Amino acid sequence: MDVQVVNCMTCEEFVRVFGNVVERCPLIAAALWSRRPFSSTLELENGFNEFIDSLSIEGKEGILRCHPDLAGRELLAGTLTVESRGEQGQAGLTSLSSADALRMNQLNSQYKEQFGFPFVICARMSDKDRILQQLESRVRNQQLQELQCDIEEVKSICRLRLQDIYNRAAKSTKL
Numbered sequence: 001m002d003v004q005v006v007n008c009m010t011c012e013e014f015v016r017v018f019g020n021v022v023e024r025c026p027l028i029a030a031a032l033w034s035r036r037p038f039s040s041t042l043e044l045e046n047g048f049n050e051f052i053d054s055l056s057i058e059g060k061e062g063i064l065r066c067h068p069d070l071a072g073r074e075l076l077a078g079t080l081t082v083e084s085r086g087e088q089g090q091a092g093l094t095s096l097s098s099a100d101a102l103r104m105n106q107l108n109s110q111y112k113e114q115f116g117f118p119f120v121i122c123a124r125m126s127d128k129d130r131i132l133q134q135l136e137s138r139v140r141n142q143q144l145q146e147l148q149c150d151i152e153e154v155k156s157i158c159r160l161r162l163q164d165i166y167n168r169a170a171k172s173t174k175l
């Protein structure tokens, strides 16, 4: 996608296209719209990262709480966002054995009880074995260390979602 196209978007268009780059946090896209013009699409990606980094601990925790559990209730209920459904599918979480699904749910609950926010990992850069292994080891981390770890995963999710948007735009002339 040409950055000029991005720079010409109304706020509504911008939020429609980039509103779920951070899961269920369209406010971040609405805030970034004010930073136009962007000199490159990389600058837009950096904008998302800087915005997230600039948040207070409560703000960062708020972002994490907008993320659905991996292989959780929302996957079963079919209420995930399109992006999250695709990511969880690519990581193989839509076809877990019942033993793996049970283990993941137990670890997700334990993690949430421990830290007060959900475990987040960039599912597309992982698979079910690595996710289970990460859940098992990260639940032993310190609170702040874990908050930062989750936030870095959110940034990886954002980067891949932005790439998807650019790739889709390259295939189509209209956004």
Ligand SMILES: NC(=O)N[C@H]1NC(=O)NC1=O
Pocket: 023, 067, 068, 069, 070, 083, 084, 087, 088, 118, 119, 120, 121, 122, 123, 124, 157
């Ligand atoms: N909890 C969690 O990590 N959720 C996510 N990860 C990902 O890649 N997509 C999500 O929705």
